[in-house]
Amino acid sequence: MIKLFKDIWRKRELSMILVERNLKIRYKNSALGFFWTLLGPLFLILIYSVFLSVLRFPMNLPVLVTGIIAWQFLAMCLGDSLYAIVGNANLVTKSSFPRIILPLSMVKANLVNFLLSFIVVIAYLLVKRVDFGALYLLPLIIITQFALCLGVSLLFSASNVFFRDTEHIISIVMLAWFFMTPVIYPIGLVMDNAVFPWWVTVAYFLNPMTGIVSAYRMAFLSAHNPGTEFLMLSLVVSFVFMFVGIFVFQKAEKKFGDEL
Amino acid sequence: MSCNYIMDTDKIIVKNMSKKFRLRNSGSQSLKASIIDMLMPNKRRKKKDFWALRDINFTVKSGETLGIIGANGAGKSTLLSLLAGTKIPTSGSIETRGTISSLLELGAGFHPELTGRENVYLSGAIMGLSRQQMNDRFDAIVEFAGIEKFIDQPVKHYSSGMYVRLGFAVAVEVDPDILLIDEVLSVGDIDFQRKCIKKMNSFREQGKTMLIISHDLHTIQSISDKILFLKEGSVIGIGNPESIISDYESHSRQEAAKSLQREWGTGRIKITDVKLCDNHGNEKEKFDSGIPIKIEISYNAEHVINKPVFGFSIADEEGQLVYGNNTQIEKFETGTINGKDSIVLQIDDLNLATGNYLLSFSVHSDDHEENYHRLDNHYPIRVENSKEFEGGVYLPIKWK
Incomplete structure (x- = not known):
């Protein structure tokens, strides 16, 4: 494991170029280019605000927007993880370097996108004059989510090399995960509801995204539920995901060259 | 000195190395098939194993150039990708010392959407060179490839000749200890071939190690210190270029004669x-x-x-x-x-x-x-x- 980190550090220049490439290719051939990173969340807020008022959806817009932006970081990583290895077959079959750099750089590029969309969200929240809360938690929340995103990306990017069923599995996983996370409903809905069997509640709070999304709301909106201890739980689970991901990926990467 | 003592001038040491591929009908295994395999090991579908290379042994010393010859499908390209580290041997071992730069199967790992310039820096980074080091080499690379005008175009618009020229230029200019080259000589025009051979010769003079695959027997004989003759995944001979190439030629003759036989x-x-x-x-x-x-x-x-x-x-x-x-x-x-x-x-x-x-x-x-x-x-x-x-x-x- 230490050797892996050393190798990754030695190839940091490669990782940087790959992050740059990831970002560049996403907006290549588009007229507005990088502005889409900012325009995306802006339109997202606009559209949701229109529909929330039309549908009289019982949720506060800032709460919804923070949840969706946070969810999008994971969703983008899951979607991109399919092609992190398969889409770089030309690099994998032609040269040797720690393969983990490919999904790692993809997650890093999505992190950059995520942070940029944060700017839009913060601007929006400032306009809305919300009560900012525990902003000092932000670095810790972002680290937690990064670890989680990397972990699942490693698993799915390796899996897609061997099983093309991965693509279909991911869309199902994403849908179920989305509703298992308090994105478009407040967490109170689950916390105050006693009808769920205990194991559903356990699974719900073991889902690191529950803690992560709630923590963003704590930081930005002074939400009180469900407390910092859930962020700590999410942190632990996310790092478990990351290390399992690294372990499985390291095993699988030996066969990438034969499969691609 | 024990038998296992390895001369420190040995740059590549391949020992009892074999590579097996699993042949399947479709490119990628379905999840269903592999779950069935896991649950019912007895009913395992018969997968065909294909030994691309069997029990390969050789060493290449510092400053030596090894030419690899053999018919199509003999395992030459597989051998080079194993040495480059893009594939892992099924058994046996491969040891390489120093940085390796390779041009496998006609092309560096270029991304079609990126420009020539971006790809040059990407290749350099894969080799572990810093941006500064690449800045110093950039002009030489572009000049050698002769594509000054197109360096800021996406490589998907390049002709196959331009693509290979840039690939070769990057592979040699990143200053590796070991250079692996698969059939570059058959692609470029005569002018570029001459440039390549000149470059390879100066590479040799610097005491660097090279492995070359080529079907151009004349050129490979003139460049190589040793020739390795592969047939159906096994080493038929390794040694003096002249004698190995004449073996190869007589071998090819016999193969050709077989096709004319009739009873x-x-x-x-x-x-x-x-x-x-x-x-x-x-x-x-x-x-x-x-x-x-x-x-x-x-x-x-x-x-x-x-x-x-x-x-x-x-x-x-x-x-x-x-x-x-x-x-x-x-x-x-x-x-x-x-x-x-x-x-x-x-x-x-x-x-x-x-x-x-x-x-x-x-x-x-x-x-x-x-x-x-x-x-x-x-x-x-x-x-x-x-x-x-x-x-x-x-x-x-x-x-x-």
Whole structure:
């Protein structure tokens, strides 16, 4: 494991170029280019605000927007993880370097996108004059989510090399995960509801995204539920995901060259 | 010093290395199939294993150039990708010392959407070079590839020649200790080939190690210190370029001869054996002109057959007839035959030009209506002729 980190550090220049490439290719051939990173969340807020008022959806817009932006970081990583290895077959079959750099750089590029969309969200929240809360938690929340995103990306990017069923599995996983996370409903809905069997509640709070999304709301909106201890739980689970991901990926990467 | 002592000048050490591929019908396994495999190991579908390389052993020293030759599918490219580290051996070991730069299967790992410039920096980063180091080399790379005008175009718009030129330029300019090159020479134009060879030579002079795959035997012989000859995944020979290439050429000849071989006939008389001997009665395949050859043709006639005609012919490597004759033309009485016996053909002077020939033997009926047995192009021989003359056959002539 230490050797892996050393190798990754030695190839940091490669990782940087790959992050740059990831970002560049996403907006290549588009007229507005990088502005889409900012325009995306802006339109997202606009559209949701229109529909929330039309549908009289019982949720506060800032709460919804923070949840969706946070969810999008994971969703983008899951979607991109399919092609992190398969889409770089030309690099994998032609040269040797720690393969983990490919999904790692993809997650890093999505992190950059995520942070940029944060700017839009913060601007929006400032306009809305919300009560900012525990902003000092932000670095810790972002680290937690990064670890989680990397972990699942490693698993799915390796899996897609061997099983093309991965693509279909991911869309199902994403849908179920989305509703298992308090994105478009407040967490109170689950916390105050006693009808769920205990194991559903356990699974719900073991889902690191529950803690992560709630923590963003704590930081930005002074939400009180469900407390910092859930962020700590999410942190632990996310790092478990990351290390399992690294372990499985390291095993699988030996066969990438034969499969691609 | 123990037996395992490895000279520190050894840059590549390959020991008992084998590589197996699993052949499947579709490119990628379905999840269903692999779950079935896991749950029912007994019902495991028969997967075909294919040994791309078997028990390969060799070392390459610092400053040495190893050429790799062999027919298509012999495992040359697989061997290079194993050395480059993009594939992992199934068994045995590969040890390489120093940085490796490679140009595998016609192309560096370029991304089609990125420009030539971006790809150059990407390749450099894969090699572990910093942006600054690449800045220093950039101009040399672009100049060597000769694509100044197109360096800021996406490489998807490049011609295949430009693509390979840039790939080669990057591979050599990143200053590796070991350079692996797969068939670059067959792509570029003559001008670029010359530049490549010049570059490879200067690379050699710097004491760097190179492995080259090429079908251009002439070039590979001139560049390499050693040649490795692969056939169907096994090493047939490794060593002196001249002798290994001549082995390879004779091997290819035999393969080519096989495709011309044909055996047919009614089988009422069968040619059971043909012995090609020199005048001392030693069986041979190589003959010097001017020395008599004795050919003993054994046969077995199942019935009583009257006046069969025995014939033979000599063809060149391509199967083109050079000479043919038979017992009828020569008015040799074969009489009535029955059961096993033999007939001898003597050639006093096989005065053919130096080269490879294929011998055919036949036995047919007196009226040419029935072919009992024919062995077309079954016996390859080599003739060495010390005389100098033009054409394929030496005629005994005199000037006055």
